[in-house]
Amino acid sequence: MKADQTSGDAAEIVFDHVTKLYRGRQQAAVNDLSLVIPAGEICVLIGPSGGGKTTAMKMVNRLISITAGDITIDGKSVKKFDLTELRRNIGYVIQQIGLFPHMSVEGNIGTVPRLLGWPRQRIRDRVRELLDLVGLDPDGDGKRFPSELSGGQRQRVGLARAMAADPRLMLMDEPFGAIDPITRERLQDDFLRLHKEIRKTVIFVTHDIDEAIKMGDRIAILRQGGILAQYDTPEAILANPADDFVARFVGADRGLKRLALRRLSEIELLEAPADARDGDRVSADADMTLRDALSLMLTSGASSLVVHDELGEPVGMLTVDVVSRLLAGGFEEVRA
Amino acid sequence: MSGPELSAQGPVIPKFQEGSECIRENGQFCWGWFQSNFDTVFAPRIVEHMELTGIAVGLGLVIAFAAALFAYRYGWFDTPFTIFSGFLYTIPSLALFQLLVPITGLSWTSAEIALVSYTLLILFRNILTGLREVPGDVKEAARGMGLTARQMLLRVELPLAMPAIMAGIRIATVTTISLTTVAAFIGAGGLGQPIFNALQGGFKTQFVASGVLAVLLALVADGLLVILQRLLTPWTRGRSRAA
Numbered sequence: 001m002k003a004d005q006t007s008g009d010a011a012e013i014v015f016d017h018v019t020k021l022y023r024g025r026q027q028a029a030v031n032d033l034s035l036v037i038p039a040g041e042i043c044v045l046i047g048p049s050g051g052g053k054t055t056a057m058k059m060v061n062r063l064i065s066i067t068a069g070d071i072t073i074d075g076k077s078v079k080k081f082d083l084t085e086l087r088r089n090i091g092y093v094i095q096q097i098g099l100f101p102h103m104s105v106e107g108n109i110g111t112v113p114r115l116l117g118w119p120r121q122r123i124r125d126r127v128r129e130l131l132d133l134v135g136l137d138p139d140g141d142g143k144r145f146p147s148e149l150s151g152g153q154r155q156r157v158g159l160a161r162a163m164a165a166d167p168r169l170m171l172m173d174e175p176f177g178a179i180d181p182i183t184r185e186r187l188q189d190d191f192l193r194l195h196k197e198i199r200k201t202v203i204f205v206t207h208d209i210d211e212a213i214k215m216g217d218r219i220a221i222l223r224q225g226g227i228l229a230q231y232d233t234p235e236a237i238l239a240n241p242a243d244d245f246v247a248r249f250v251g252a253d254r255g256l257k258r259l260a261l262r263r264l265s266e267i268e269l270l271e272a273p274a275d276a277r278d279g280d281r282v283s284a285d286a287d288m289t290l291r292d293a294l295s296l297m298l299t300s301g302a303s304s305l306v307v308h309d310e311l312g313e314p315v316g317m318l319t320v321d322v323v324s325r326l327l328a329g330g331f332e333e334v335r336a
Numbered sequence: 337m338s339g340p341e342l343s344a345q346g347p348v349i350p351k352f353q354e355g356s357e358c359i360r361e362n363g364q365f366c367w368g369w370f371q372s373n374f375d376t377v378f379a380p381r382i383v384e385h386m387e388l389t390g391i392a393v394g395l396g397l398v399i400a401f402a403a404a405l406f407a408y409r410y411g412w413f414d415t416p417f418t419i420f421s422g423f424l425y426t427i428p429s430l431a432l433f434q435l436l437v438p439i440t441g442l443s444w445t446s447a448e449i450a451l452v453s454y455t456l457l458i459l460f461r462n463i464l465t466g467l468r469e470v471p472g473d474v475k476e477a478a479r480g481m482g483l484t485a486r487q488m489l490l491r492v493e494l495p496l497a498m499p500a501i502m503a504g505i506r507i508a509t510v511t512t513i514s515l516t517t518v519a520a521f522i523g524a525g526g527l528g529q530p531i532f533n534a535l536q537g538g539f540k541t542q543f544v545a546s547g548v549l550a551v552l553l554a555l556v557a558d559g560l561l562v563i564l565q566r567l568l569t570p571w572t573r574g575r576s577r578a579a
Binding site: 061063083084085086087088089090092094096097098099100101102103111112115145147158161171 | 571
C-alpha cells in the first residue's frame with residue numbers, strides 16, 4: 001500500500017447533548033448524549049438492545065433526524081450540510097452489507113465516485129486500489145456479482161464501497177455481526193491494520209463486548225433509554241467500571257479481558273531464573289497476551305513461565321503473583 | 337372468389353367443389369392450400385395481430401407503470417387500483433368488446449381499450465411487487481451513500497424489480513395475443529378474422545391454421561421476451577459459486 005492512497009484526513013465528531021425522541025413514545029431512544037470523538041479514532045458504541053446505539057449512529061448521516069441537541073463534524077453541524085453531500089462524504093457499512101445485487105463488485109465499489117462524477121479512469125484505478133486494500137483480487141473479483149461471493153468477501157466489498165470516495169468519517173453498524181467467528185476475527189484484524197494506515201474517524205456499533213474492546217480506541221456504553229453510562233478507553237472501562245451496570249455489562253471476567261489487552265513484552269517481568277534454558281521449564285513468547293500466558297500456566301500446572309524474545313533468549317519470568325499485582329495496581333504504574 | 341383483389345380485403349373461402357381433394361373433403365388441414373394462401377390470407381393478419389398486441393401491451397405498460405410508481409410512493413393507491421384493474425380483468429372479453437361498441441364503435445379503438453384493460457392488473461401487480469421486494473438493506477445502503485430518490489429509483493429499485501416486471505410483461509403479452517383473436521369479433525382484424533370467417537364457412541384448414549399461428553406467435557413472443565430478460569438481468573444467472 002502506498003502512503004498517498006488515502007489523502008483525506010479524518011474528522012472530529014462531537015455529539016452535543018443529542019436527544020432522539022420518537023413520536024408516541026415515552027422513553028427517549030437517545031437521551032442527552034454528549035461525546036467527543038477525536039479525529040482518526042475508532043469509537044465503539046455498545047449497549048443492550050434499546051440502548052440507542054444504532055439510533056445515535058444514524059443521526060450522524062441523518063438517516064434518523066435529531067430531536068434536540070446537535071452533532072458536528074469538524075465543528076460544522078450535520079444539519080447545515082446538504083443531505084446528499086453529507087452522506088456521500090461519510091462511509092456507511094451495515095451488517096446486512098446491502099450490496100447492489102445487480103452490479104458487479106466494481107460497480108458496487110464505484111457507486112459514490114460515479115455519483116460524484118469522477119472520470120472513468122480515476123474510478124477504475126480507485127476500485128482496483130480498494131480491492132487490493134481490502135484483500136480482494138482486483139483482476140479476478142472485480143467482475144463478479146455479489147451472489148458469487150462468500151459472506152466475508154461481501155463484507156470486504158462493503159468496506160471498500162464505503163471507503164471509495166475517501167471519506168473522513170465512517171459509520172459501521174455491526175459490520176461483522178453476521179459473519180462466522182473465524183472470518184470475523186480475520187476481518188477485525190484486517191480492518192485494524194487498515195485503520196492504522198488510513199486513520200479515518202470511525203463510529204462502530206456492536207453488541208459484542210469483546211469486539212468493542214478489540215476494535216475501540218474508546219468505548220461508549222449506552223444503557224436502556226439511550227443514556228451514556230461510560231465513555232472511556234477499553235482499559236479504563238475494564239479497570240474502573242463507572243457503576244454496576246457497566247461492571248455487569250463488561251462481564252465478571254473483566255480482569256481477564258484486561259489481561260488480553262497487554263502483551264508480555266509490555267510489562268515488567270521478574271528476572272529470568274538461572275535455569276531459564278532448562279527444557280523442563282514452561283516458556284512463552286514475549287508477544288503472547290497476559291491472558292494467554294495465564295491460561296498456559298493454569299493448563300500446564302506450572303507456577304511460573306519463562307518469557308523468551310523472538311530470538312529465543314530468555315528475557316524474564318512471569319508468575320501468577322505478578323499478574324494479580326498488575327491487575328490490582330493498574331498497568332500504567334507497572335509499565336513506567 | 338379467390339381473386340387477389342378480393343383476398344386483400346377478406347379471407348379466402350374456397351368453394352368446396354373446386355381445388356384439391358383435401359379441400360373438397362374439407363380435411364382437418366390442407367397444407368397445399370395453406371402454403372399458397374399464406375401470403376394473402378395470413379401474413380397481413382399476423383402483422384395486424386402483432387400491432388394490436390404490441391400497442392395494447394405498450395399502452396398497458398405505460399399506464400400500469402405510472403400507477404405502480406404512484407402506489408409505491410403512496411401506499412393507499414394500491415387497493416383502489418387493484419380493485420379497479422381486477423374489475424376490468426373479470427369482465428368477459430366478448431361482453432367488454434360489445435359494451436364499448438356503442439361508445440367507440442366497431443373499431444380498432446374499441447379493441448385496444450379492451451385489450452389494454454386486460455393487461456393492467458397483471459402489469460400493475462408485477463411492477464409494484466417487484467419494487468416492493470427490493471431488499472430493505474440494499475435501499476438503506478443506497479440511502480446511506482447519498483443516492484437521491486430519483487437515483488435510487490433508476491439505479492437500484494427499477495433494475496432490481498426488472499425480473500418481476502419482465503415476468504408481468506411476458507404474461508400480459510401471451511394473454512393479449514390470445515385475447516386479440518376475439519377482437520376480430522368487432523372487426524379489429526388480426527388472426528381472429530380468418531377464424532371468424534372460417535367458423536362461418538366451416539373451412540377447417542383456415543380455422544386450424546389461424547389458431548396454430550396465434551399459438552406460435554405467443555410462443556415466439558414469449559421466447560423473445562425471455563431473451564430480453566436475460567440481457568437485462570445478467571446478475572440473476574450463475575449465482576452462488578462460493579459458500
